[in-house]
Amino acid sequence: MEKDDIKFSAKHLANKLNLRNVKSEVAKRHKKLKEIYDDNPQKASIIDSAVVKGENLDDPFHSKVLMNDELNLPLKTGLHRAVGGDHDYSTPGDILSAALAVCFESTLRMIADKLEIQLEHTRVSVEASVDVRGTLMFDKSVPVGFQKMNMEVELGSNNAGEKILNTLYRAALKSCVVYQTLKSGIPVSKTLKIV
Numbered sequence: 001m002e003k004d005d006i007k008f009s010a011k012h013l014a015n016k017l018n019l020r021n022v023k024s025e026v027a028k029r030h031k032k033l034k035e036i037y038d039d040n041p042q043k044a045s046i047i048d049s050a051v052v053k054g055e056n057l058d059d060p061f062h063s064k065v066l067m068n069d070e071l072n073l074p075l076k077t078g079l080h081r082a083v084g085g086d087h088d089y090s091t092p093g094d095i096l097s098a099a100l101a102v103c104f105e106s107t108l109r110m111i112a113d114k115l116e117i118q119l120e121h122t123r124v125s126v127e128a129s130v131d132v133r134g135t136l137m138f139d140k141s142v143p144v145g146f147q148k149m150n151m152e153v154e155l156g157s158n159n160a161g162e163k164i165l166n167t168l169y170r171a172a173l174k175s176c177v178v179y180q181t182l183k184s185g186i187p188v189s190k191t192l193k194i195v
Contacts, residue, residue: 023116024113024114024116025113026110026113026114027113027114030114047069048068049067049068049069050065050066050067050068051065051066051069051072052064052065052066052077053066060079061078061079061084061085061086062076062077062078062079062086062088062089063076063077064076064077065077065095075090075095076089076090077089077090077091077092077095078090078091079091079092080093080132082132083132083135083136093128093130093146096128096146097126097127097128097149098126099178100124100126100149100151100176100178100179100182101124101125101126101151102178103176103177103178103179104124104126104151104153104172104176104178104179105122105124107172107175107176107177108122108124108153108155108168108169108172109122111168111171111172111175112157112168115168116159117157117159117160117164117165117168118157118158118159118160119155119156119157120156120157120158121154121155121156121157122153122154122155122156123152123153123154124151124152124153124154125151125152125153126149126150126151126152127149127150128146128148128149129146129147129148129149129150130145130146130147131143131147149182151179153169155168155169
């Protein structure tokens, strides 16, 4: 066990989070948010969004998704060659994988900032595996949906050893919204409007 690892007991980490946080921009912002959410818990409920408005409806292989209802950031999308697409833009599976990778890496960095762990290296790689015969209705015994996802995480730090980085990883698993959502699954409400 490294000398620095001994300092990072659970009690020590809890005390650091409660007593210090002067240097951490994440901690400063979270302190303000906690005050707001303590006074008005409804403000903690947010809605993220994405919208696809059909353009070039003659082309079944390409679309554009607008993300974030305030910014409407466009992202061109395509379909995977395995379902007949051109595989020339990000596919829905790529976007799902990106959501997990971005959320997990961001969670790692926020927690590290609060704990004054100086990260030198992060890499989060996500793969989602699917047998497309189900969605193409070629084989009714194959379920429609991703059968598994794999996430590989690399971490490096100049002031934290292996034990601390393992603790950071476990904390990110508990705090990553997209990971926890995918892990447990959620109901999806549906509506249809015929126009």
